[in-house]
Amino acid sequence: MINRTRIRDALKATEPMESVTVMGWVRTRRDAKDFSFVDLNDGSCLSGLQVILPGDLPDYDRWIGEITTGASLQVQGHLVASQGKGQRWELQASAVQLMGRSDASYPLQKKRHSPEFMREMAHLRPRSNLFGSVFRVRSRLAQAVHRFFSERDFFYIHTPIITASDCEGAGELFRVTTLDPSRGGDPTKDFFGKPSYLTVSGQLAAETFACALSNVYTFGPTFRAENSNTSRHASEFWMIEPEMAFCDLGGDMDLAEAFVKYLIQDTLDQSAEEMAFFDAFVDKGLLERLRWILERPFERVAYTQAVDILLQSGQRFEYPVQHGLNLQSEHERFLTESHFKGPITVYDYPKAIKPFYMRANDDGQTVAAMDVLVPGIGEIVGGSQREERLEVLESQLRAHDLSLEDYSWYLDLRRYGSVPHSGFGMGFERMLMFLTGVTNIRDVIPFARTPGHASF
RNA sequence: UCCAGAGUAGCUCAAUGGUAGAGCAAUCGGCUGUUAACCGAUCGGUUGUUGGUUCGAGUCCAACCUCUGGAGCCA
Structure with missing residues (x-):
């Protein structure tokens, strides 16, 4: 050629x-x-x-x-x-x-098309200015993720996509099977000899490797069979999950915040032309907002402080604000968009609303969890220090009605040379939305899978 | 899954219950170092689907389908 x-x-x-x-x-x-x-x-x-x-x-x-x-x-x-x-x-x-050749039926015109229309032809939309830009940025962002961790001596772990452990109850799972559905489904006769699923998180597997290689991360596809119909949920998405041994919640938050800033800076540097386009045609003020975020530290707020801020705001909320209850989207919105006007890190959440593996704080009420919330999108990072004390973890499993047997390998990490360790998960597409100003997750995934939709 | 809104030409949208229209695109012609070019003409419709009310339905009613926004679940 x-x-x-x-x-x-x-x-x-x-x-x-x-x-x-x-x-x-x-x-x-x-x-x-x-x-x-x-x-x-x-x-x-x-x-x-x-x-x-x-x-x-x-x-x-x-x-x-x-x-x-x-x-x-x-x-x-x-x-x-x-x-x-x-x-x-x-x-x-x-x-x-x-x-x-391309005849008159070619659907893309010189003029601007709505993202909804373009979604109907996901195979042609990368030829447009908007989607071409989104997917160039997506590629560079993925590279930046690896560079960030590589520069900090993290090892990249390929955690399994098929899993037999219904771990952490993080949403509904897709079942993986080779059984003929019309002939009943005895799991012991299935391909793996037991029920198996598509992964909803690589965290538990990453923890095992962190407890050997110290600093590791996973970055791969993740699947949730939730019937979610929103602009920020997909059935198949990519998630980045670092896990660090000898690291507490403070170190976890440090890393998460540095990570967000690194990705912003890298995208501004490497995708200047695309970012100028997004700023002009997708989200006016995008560049100014991102630069402002880069310049200042993230606000850190304990959950109880956050609730106090909401209670004292005088703002009317549709859902109740109360200590012990989860923060609703409208509450997160108020905090990031109105009160702090930027990303914030909320930490030390009530134990009752968080999963079993998060480390119990000494107050007996809260766990060492943290969420990074950003304007417009909400939760972009969710993480925690992991419970490293064997007895505490066992009692947490029991309290969540989970089988100690199923998690024996996970408990082994606490049985043999347990160490404090922490990690978080970042939704890759949510980060991409935050960076580009694109408001629908379906528009930052080449071929999005959502309930009822697996075309192309 | 729940709540709200919307489905009319290829696209974006108009149209008191009374003859379905515009801009853009496309096609043809003109003009021009143009650049979302410009000017003129032509083409373009089972008004999401099914049923109902009515002399008459794009318009009112019902169900369904699809999309959008919000909520829940979360990343």
Whole structure:
């Protein structure tokens, strides 16, 4: 295949280039008197390259009509300074090859489309400015996650996607089976000899590795069979879960906050063009908000303080504010959007509303849990110090009606050389929403899976 | 799953219970170093589905489907 120049590189040129070959998809064509302008995009960056197709190219009149929106082209030519305004470089074509036609039924138009409409054609939407940008940023964000942990000497652990432990009761699980549903379902005859599921969290597995390699993280797909129909829940999503031995809740919060800031900074640095686009067309004020967050420390509020703030706010809430009750979305909203006007970390939650594995505090009422809440999205990080005391953990399992036998391997970590350890989970897509200003999780996942939807 | 709102041309939206329209897109033509180009023309409809009320339903009623916003569960 011909050595092609990516449009991103062509646009970064510092001087004219002889004989450049680019390939991409036509966004628009505008005909001038003796030539045509083509806006060609190859996805390497948000901007397209302006291509000039001179009218004296062989058989121009025969093929120019086929250079339509959506068509794929190979163009050879000279990269020269643009005579027009709006772009620095343009490609004066000397040869054009139509690779793939695109007829009038091509659904993407030059004008702006609603995200809802674009969702109906998830296979074509990455060719749009918005979704192309979202998925370029998504890729860079994933790389940044690995870089952050790599720089801090964390080991990346591939925890299993199929699991036999219905761990921590974190939502409904998808059953994995090879049994014929019409012939009954004896789990002992199933593929793994017992009921198995898609993972809802890699945490427990990560804990075992933290209690050996010290600092580890997982980053992979996670599945919840909840019938959630909201803009921030998906049945299949990606989660990042670091786990640190010899680390208490304070260290956990330090890491979570540093992580959020790192990802913001990295995205601003590496995706400047896309971020400017989001700021202009998706969420005005996005850049200002993110920069402001970078500059200041996260506010840390104990759960009881947070409740006091809500009680004293004079604000009317639909749901009651009361010590011991979970914070509702509207409460989190008030705290992040109205009171603190930025991300906050709420810690030391009531024991009764948190899972069994969180470390009991000395007050007997609370556990060493923490949530990082951000404006617009709510919970973006949830974590805790883990209960490392064997007897306490056993009594917690019993209190939650969980089988000690099923968790024997988990209890072994406390039986043999137990250490204080902590970790958290971050929803990758929620972070991406926070960074791009895109308000629906379905628009930051290439092919979203939600209740009733597994198309494409 | 619950509450609310919305489904009309390819898209975004109009239309007192009385002849279904505009802008954009597409197609054709014109003009032009254009860039969400511009100007003119053409094309474009089982008004989400089914049933009901009515002389007459896009409009009113019922059920269902889909989407959106909010809630719960959470990341």
